[in-house]
Amino acid sequence: MDIKAPFHKKPWVIAGPCSAESQEQLLVTAKAIQSDTDLFRAGVWKPRTRPNSFEGIGEKALEWLQEVKQETDLLVATEVANAQHVEKCLQAGIDVLWLGARTTVNPFYVQEIAEALKGVDMPIMVKNPLHPELSLWIGALERLNKVGINQLTAIHRGFFTLEKSAFRNEPKWEIPIRLKKKCPELPIICDPSHISGNRTMIQEVAQTALDLNMSGLMVETHVSPQTALSDAEQQITPKQLSNLISSLVLRETSAEDKNFNAQLKKLRESIDEVDMKLLQVMGDRTKLVQEIGRFKKENSVTILQIERWFEILKTRQEMGVSCNLENQMVSELFELIHKHSILTQTDIMKK
Structure with missing residues (x-):
């Protein structure tokens, strides 16, 4: 694949709430984390397992992301699951898009999104599929690359398991390592929030990701996690994000000694x-x-x-x-x- 890294800072930090819930929530959160964050994330459309769960505000929330851009120095990102989402995000001037695990798993969805992005030069991030199928993950990246998307990043968010586990999604670190072996030029971001499923494990998972030489982190951050409408247990406060970033140890890949x-x-x-x-x-x-x-x-x-x-x-x-x-x-x-x-x-x- 012909890949051009969309960022060079390391670790690259993506943070923001799981879901965009209100204009105030986004602005307050964004202003509180802008000194620790490179890219502000918020879900606009939320593909949920059950139909009665909160499924996102929808197109209205794109206006709130525009305001975040205007009132902070942050770039903004959101998830897309179909061509219609892509078109609305492009019209709204969203800087970065990502494909979620439920989208990556379906080549038809990925191809539809790829066609909608043909001729567009912008960073696209692809989360791993729900199950540890490396070929699906690579296939999604290849479909996007084939239509001319060069600014690609993979997001490791762990994998669903039926076995008893301390994690919400098993990290299975060997999968992103295999991806890096096959695509050495591809930046890989870790999503410790989805791997952990609870805020107490985020620091440990984030440190492991950096120790495995991953390029950055995507951390769900909410000004008031306890009132969040989705994934409340795995979101942290802006203060906790700041503490997390400052606590991380950045190690070199080699030593001169x-x-x-x-x-x-x-x-x-x-x-x-x-x-x-x-x-x-x-x-x-x-x-x-x-x-x-x-x-x-x-x-x-x-x-x-x-x-x-x-x-x-x-x-x-x-x-x-x-x-x-x-x-x-x-x-x-x-x-x-x-x-x-x-x-x-x-x-x-x-x-």
Whole structure:
């Protein structure tokens, strides 16, 4: 993709309420956060899960965003979900648009928006889809890029999960890392508000995002979060935003200190040696898996032995505890090993 970074400051801070609720709410919030913010955000149209929820003020709120531009030094942004939204925002002089998770997930919606933006030179941000499908995220960016949108930014807002989690949306940091590997020139912003789902976790998630070298943050900020009409639990006050920004530690991607670099090189070489041993052990394990697969084939036994799998999962977690490893890490590791053991034995059964 041909991408031109729409900003160069780091971290780039996007802040403002989840929803535009009133003219006063937007102006008071914007004036209170303008010294800590590069781009003011507010939802005008809100795609909600249930129809009786607050779904946004609509077109009227675009006038309020215009006033924010006039009375502060802030650029303004809002979410669009269809071509009509795009046209109204362009007419209102909105500076930046973003596509939400529910829009990114549908290529038809994305294409409609892309067609409406053809010939327009403005920054567009794309949130990840609801589920961890990297191809959908990249596909949305590509559709926009194909019509000439070069000022693209990805927004990592976490992913829906049915599993019990401390997060509203699981961060699954490996997904934006894979996106950065495929599109190194693409800026990625983190939305710690939607990942956290509550204001108490925002600082931790924001710091993790910066430690992973993300380009900035989108933080939902409301002058009175407790009275917010949407997502009240995950919005913070202007004062809390200021405290958050000042508390963040900005780390460098490399260091000039020769002693540090020498020690780091030594430690990395030790990891390389351990990884080699790990791969050799995995190779030995795979040979045993192949032998078991042939034995099962000769005796007409199914590949999956569910009781054995449950036993492996349980005992390996117990072994992991004795090695000071987290249960989740051990579970995920052996789920991956088991998956490839099944594939290996399936290939043997086919022969």
